[in-house]
Amino acid sequence: MAETTGTAGTEFVFSPEQQDLRRAVRQFCDERVDEPTVRRLMESDAGYDPALWARLGGELGVLGLAVPEELGGAGGGLVDQAVVAEEFGAALVPGPVLGTVALAVPALVALGGDEVLPSLVEGTRTGALAVPDHGGRFDPALVSVTESGGALTGEATQVVDGAADVLLVAARAGRDLGFYVVQGGERRSLSTLDRTRRQATVRFSATPARLVASGADAERAITAALRVGGALLAAEQVGGAKRLLDLTVAYAGTRLQFGRPIGSFQAVKHRCADMLVLVEHARSTAYHAAWALQDGTDDPDLAVSIAQATCSEAYQRVAADTVQLHGGIGFTWEHSAHLYLKRAVTDAALLGSAAAHRERIAELVLDTAVASGTLVVATG
Amino acid sequence: MDDSARVEKAAQQVVETHDPRSVSTREFLGACFDAGLAWVHFPEGLGGLGVSRGLQAKADAILQGAGAPNPFFLNPIGHGMAAPTVLEHGSPELARELLRPLATTEHIWCQLFSEPGAGSDLAGLATSAVLDGDDWVVNGQKVWTSLAHRARYGLLLARSDPDQPKHRGLTYFVLDMRAPGVETRPLRQITGQAEFNEVYLNDARIPDTHRLGAVGNGWRVAMTTLMNERSAIGGSSSVRGAGAIADAVQLWAQRPDRRTPVLRDKLAALWTRAEAQRLTDERARRSASTGSPGPEGSIAKLVSAELNQDVYEFCMELLGPEATLYGDYSLRDIQRHEDYRGPVQQRFLRSRANTIEGGTSEVLRNILGERILGLPGDLRADAGKAWKEIPRG
Numbered sequence: 001m002a003e004t005t006g007t008a009g010t011e012f013v014f015s016p017e018q019q020d021l022r023r024a025v026r027q028f029c030d031e032r033v034d035e036p037t038v039r040r041l042m043e044s045d046a047g048y049d050p051a052l053w054a055r056l057g058g059e060l061g062v063l064g065l066a067v068p069e070e071l072g073g074a075g076g077g078l079v080d081q082a083v084v085a086e087e088f089g090a091a092l093v094p095g096p097v098l099g100t101v102a103l104a105v106p107a108l109v110a111l112g113g114d115e116v117l118p119s120l121v122e123g124t125r126t127g128a129l130a131v132p133d134h135g136g137r138f139d140p141a142l143v144s145v146t147e148s149g150g151a152l153t154g155e156a157t158q159v160v161d162g163a164a165d166v167l168l169v170a171a172r173a174g175r176d177l178g179f180y181v182v183q184g185g186e187r188r189s190l191s192t193l194d195r196t197r198r199q200a201t202v203r204f205s206a207t208p209a210r211l212v213a214s215g216a217d218a219e220r221a222i223t224a225a226l227r228v229g230g231a232l233l234a235a236e237q238v239g240g241a242k243r244l245l246d247l248t249v250a251y252a253g254t255r256l257q258f259g260r261p262i263g264s265f266q267a268v269k270h271r272c273a274d275m276l277v278l279v280e281h282a283r284s285t286a287y288h289a290a291w292a293l294q295d296g297t298d299d300p301d302l303a304v305s306i307a308q309a310t311c312s313e314a315y316q317r318v319a320a321d322t323v324q325l326h327g328g329i330g331f332t333w334e335h336s337a338h339l340y341l342k343r344a345v346t347d348a349a350l351l352g353s354a355a356a357h358r359e360r361i362a363e364l365v366l367d368t369a370v371a372s373g374t375l376v377v378a379t380g
Numbered sequence: 381m382d383d384s385a386r387v388e389k390a391a392q393q394v395v396e397t398h399d400p401r402s403v404s405t406r407e408f409l410g411a412c413f414d415a416g417l418a419w420v421h422f423p424e425g426l427g428g429l430g431v432s433r434g435l436q437a438k439a440d441a442i443l444q445g446a447g448a449p450n451p452f453f454l455n456p457i458g459h460g461m462a463a464p465t466v467l468e469h470g471s472p473e474l475a476r477e478l479l480r481p482l483a484t485t486e487h488i489w490c491q492l493f494s495e496p497g498a499g500s501d502l503a504g505l506a507t508s509a510v511l512d513g514d515d516w517v518v519n520g521q522k523v524w525t526s527l528a529h530r531a532r533y534g535l536l537l538a539r540s541d542p543d544q545p546k547h548r549g550l551t552y553f554v555l556d557m558r559a560p561g562v563e564t565r566p567l568r569q570i571t572g573q574a575e576f577n578e579v580y581l582n583d584a585r586i587p588d589t590h591r592l593g594a595v596g597n598g599w600r601v602a603m604t605t606l607m608n609e610r611s612a613i614g615g616s617s618s619v620r621g622a623g624a625i626a627d628a629v630q631l632w633a634q635r636p637d638r639r640t641p642v643l644r645d646k647l648a649a650l651w652t653r654a655e656a657q658r659l660t661d662e663r664a665r666r667s668a669s670t671g672s673p674g675p676e677g678s679i680a681k682l683v684s685a686e687l688n689q690d691v692y693e694f695c696m697e698l699l700g701p702e703a704t705l706y707g708d709y710s711l712r713d714i715q716r717h718e719d720y721r722g723p724v725q726q727r728f729l730r731s732r733a734n735t736i737e738g739g740t741s742e743v744l745r746n747i748l749g750e751r752i753l754g755l756p757g758d759l760r761a762d763a764g765k766a767w768k769e770i771p772r773g
Contacts, residue, residue, distance in 0.1 A: 269749035
């Protein structure tokens with residue numbers, strides 16, 4: 001059990017540059033990714049606008065902030081990328097945020113770079129991670145795709161952003177584990193609960209693949225990607241939950257029933273207060289995870305599991321309460337609440353549920369706990 | 381010499397001339413007061429050096445490093461709440477009379493605010509204060525008064541004008557707890573112990589020189605006291621897994637016979653919530669120190685109170701039938717901090733007060749909703765009315 005305080009001197013203090021970054025991304029989203037745009041894109045075949053995506057990578061340059069400069073990135077830290085993930089989550093930016101920014105890019109960074117990495121960072125190509133996880137942890141036993149003669153065969157199910165240009169695929173090469181870059185494969189788009197976050201099943205049949213790592217190196221890169229993905233997903237959850245809290249508070253302050261704003265009723269006000277607590281806890285744990293991974297100040301698995309267990313519950317609860325506190329209008333297609341509810345449910349289920357991360361926390365903290373002294377129990 | 385060096389030098393001199401391990405507590409704390417180290421931000425001659433409050437930590441580190449007693453633990457209400465209130469609202473003569481014996485712990489202080497009829501609605505309190513010559517005559521009943529039985533002085537909030545709306549008719553006094561007409565009785569709580577007291581005031585007389593602030597201005601003075609209560613409570617950085625959750629993990633570790641997978645998940649959820657709040661406290665400290673406090677600092681009391689209760693409920697569930705046993709219900713007068721050292725079952729019972737004391741969770745949620753989120757206030761039955769017209773009961 002980690003007994004350290006687990007927070008460094010600068011943790012939770014955003015630099016002026018990070019505050020500028022947040023403002024710039026928020027302004028871009030307000031202007032270019034407003035709700036009508038989100039709705040138009042979620043009804044489209046691709047589910048996102050490649051030109052808009054390329055602007056995020058090129059003009060704004062926010063898709064590879066934690067990528068070292070020599071690998072084609074901005075040379076910043078994970079906290080920078082988390083700030084962007086939070087703002088993307090608040091706006092529900094459609095596109096391969098999770099597949100490319102949170103998973104494929106960190107995987108390639110963990111490998112020390114790759115020829116496709118710069119194009120993913122620039123937004124001219126998209127990427128996704130086709131790796132089976134169990135509760136957010138890589139499980140080599142679940143790998144069913146096989147490699148033979150430089151080509152892959154098999155199926156990867158429910159690949160987030162699986163329509164991407166470039167797939168990073170875990171496959172078995174004999175008894176070894178291999179990690180491959182693949183551009184082909186037959187992609188079958190799935191109809192998803194959250195139409196702003198797409199998935200596909202990918203079928204490989206002797207599909208050409210380029211080996212980028214094998215054995216322990218492959219496993220390390222995949223594990224690193226899932227950790228970073230968990231931290232960035234948590235930041236996205238914070239962004240969505242905070243946006244919903246603001247939306248709900250604004251509505252409760254103006255919606256009149258019985259001749260008064262519904263927010264003046266304690267039943268409504270207290271639920272809003274509980275939403276505030278959830279959002280604040282989510283923010284603390286998500287940014288702790290980002291800082292811990294960036295600076296190595298805490299057990300990375302524990303920090304990410306704390307964030308995921310907290311943020312998954314918080315975002316879902318806040319989204320459900322948003323629907324409830326909006327009453328009938330909150331249940332309509334035209335209101336934005338359902339867009340966030342569906343994202344909240346999806347985020348909670350991906351990269352390990354809250355329960356799966358509590359399981360991890362229990363392994364790390366409770367199963368290793370040893371009695372120190374005695375807590376007195378009265379015996380009558 | 382800059383302020384920091386002044387504080388450091390003063391503290392080192394006190395430690396050199398008054399070894400806290402050999403002189404009495406009173407003598408040592410008196411030396412600290414005379415050196416301006418009781419509250420460094422207070423004026424010189426009144427226990428301070430007139431320097432920034434932030435330098436107190438520097439002084440305390442040197443003093444306590446040499447084995448000095450912590451005056452806040454010995455006289456919590458006096459040191460943390462009464463002193464700043466007396467300084468800000470009392471006359472200079474009164475401050476000179478009261479602060480030194482307060483600082484040395486010769487005089488323990490208590491706070492006489494809550495009443496049986498005025499808990500969350502403190503401003504509705506009914507204890508009356510009527511001017512009679514140079515004295516005020518006070519009648520009423522106060523409750524939840526810790527340390528009243530040991531206190532020499534009490535911070536008293538009383539109603540001096542029932543014809544005014546409730547916030548405007550209050551006046552603030554320093555009450556001599558040994559004055560005739562002041563009677564203190566222990567208040568037995570559900571643990572069987574008596575951490576608190578009731579104080580009955582029957583024609584107790586207070587000289588007008590012991591009034592703090594103007595007549596009718598008591599509410600504003602009380603805010604000084606309560607704001608210092610909050611800053612006295614929220615302070616030090618915490619360690620992962622410390623606090624009430626440590627009890628649950630300890631019990632989990634010492635009782636493998638009682639473990640089940642369901643309880644394990646419950647405990648993991650509690651641990652995670654405790655950690656989320658600890659990180660939020662850290663974040664609040666950082667934002668306060670950079671001068672941009674946000675909403676993160678406002679949720680601590682609400683969360684920790686409910687978390688404490690959930691933790692001890694978990695402990696009781698883990699214990700199974702043993703949870704139904706108890707130790708000693710005999711009436712005992714205890715110090716607050718000792719309470720938490722009792723058996724698990726007693727800690728469980730004590731935790732029921734956490735969501736009531738220092739602001740009920742219901743009131744705290746109103747505050748979060750209205751002051752932090754900006755939601756509209758509730759309709760009020762007492763707005764603008766003279767206090768005596770407000771229904772009570």
